[in-house]
Amino acid sequence: MTAIDFYGKKLNAYRANLHTHSTRSDGKFTPDEILKLYSDEGYDVMCMTDHMRTSNIGELDPHGMLLLPGVELHPAGGRIRRAHLLGVNVPEDFDTSVADFTAEGDNKMQQVIDAVNAAGGLCYFAHPYWCGFRSDEIAPLRGLAGIEVYNTSTRYIGRQYNMQIWDELCDMGLPFPALAVDDVHRPRDLFMGWTEICCEERTRECVADALKRGSFYSTQGPKFKRLSFKDGIFEAEFTPVVTALGISNQCRGFCAGTPNFTGDGTAPEITGCRFEIANLFKPLKACVKCDYLRCQIVDAQGRHAWSNPIRIG
Numbered sequence: 001m002t003a004i005d006f007y008g009k010k011l012n013a014y015r016a017n018l019h020t021h022s023t024r025s026d027g028k029f030t031p032d033e034i035l036k037l038y039s040d041e042g043y044d045v046m047c048m049t050d051h052m053r054t055s056n057i058g059e060l061d062p063h064g065m066l067l068l069p070g071v072e073l074h075p076a077g078g079r080i081r082r083a084h085l086l087g088v089n090v091p092e093d094f095d096t097s098v099a100d101f102t103a104e105g106d107n108k109m110q111q112v113i114d115a116v117n118a119a120g121g122l123c124y125f126a127h128p129y130w131c132g133f134r135s136d137e138i139a140p141l142r143g144l145a146g147i148e149v150y151n152t153s154t155r156y157i158g159r160q161y162n163m164q165i166w167d168e169l170c171d172m173g174l175p176f177p178a179l180a181v182d183d184v185h186r187p188r189d190l191f192m193g194w195t196e197i198c199c200e201e202r203t204r205e206c207v208a209d210a211l212k213r214g215s216f217y218s219t220q221g222p223k224f225k226r227l228s229f230k231d232g233i234f235e236a237e238f239t240p241v242v243t244a245l246g247i248s249n250q251c252r253g254f255c256a257g258t259p260n261f262t263g264d265g266t267a268p269e270i271t272g273c274r275f276e277i278a279n280l281f282k283p284l285k286a287c288v289k290c291d292y293l294r295c296q297i298v299d300a301q302g303r304h305a306w307s308n309p310i311r312i313g
């Protein structure tokens with residue numbers, strides 16, 4: 001746990017992995033093994049999300065962490081035969097049959113999102129790039145809590161990042177919060193992307209509420225210490241990085257630090273950025289309507305962190 005000034009509130013940032021598999025589905029670690037590994041690494045919160053199977057978290061040793069029940073659901077996804085939707089904080093008796101595989105071409109994604117929400121959970125669109133989904137297939141869905149911007153386990157074929165799909169959705173007026181997760185199945189998936197949940201205390205209610213409000217950021221390593229948006233000025237402070245981007249609609253955005261990141265160790269490091277929103281509208285003042293901004297930082301090892309989009313207009 002670390003401290004963060006989150007848009008004027010002094011909060012705790014709890015390190016969380018919200019996408020976890022075990023031997024209860026296709027993971028290589030037993031639930032106890034995987035929980036001990038993450039606890040030893042200093043994680044504060046874990047969500048168990050086996051495929052089509054909830055976990056009775058009351059029967060597990062949390063090894064000092066807060067455990068959230070969860071599940072990964074696989075409804076028919078239309079053009080893509082099987083979608084991957086993450087249900088976080090769903091009750092342990094959640095009926096997964098809502099996502100039973102149906103005929104080719106069917107699309108049951110909305111029904112599954114509705115069922116997760118009706119059960120009081122949060123539904124995230126998991127690794128859309130790896131699945132092959134386009135942003136225009138995600139945009140019509142209602143009730144998503146967000147998407148995954150980074151997923152460690154899908155890096156084996158280079159599809160771990162979902163930043164372009166995220167920005168396309170933001171451009172369509174859907175500024176979703178975005179998680180970084182390990183989606184851990186095997187030893188090579190451990191500890192490479194996580195979510196820092198920003199709230200007052202580490203209770204199930206507080207953490208779920210923070211997730212719902214987008215009160216978190218996602219990272220592969222760099223940490224935000226302060227995020228601020230006041231009087232048309234966005235500011236952030238963070239651990240040393242080489243690039244800080246302010247990403248807004250279409251071609252509009254900001255860059256602090258070194259834009260042409262090469263990873264050769266020669267780029268100077270920065271620990272803060274300050275972006276004046278009014279500058280987004282120059283020189284093509286009337287060309288693009290800017291209504292969101294998100295901050296993306298990259299450290300000298302090429303590791304990213306992502307703040308959630310805020311509305312600026």
Ligand SMILES: [Zn+2]
Binds near residue numbers: 072084126127
């Ligand atoms: Zn998946």
Ligand SMILES: [Zn+2]
Binds near residue numbers: 072183
């Ligand atoms: Zn998974």
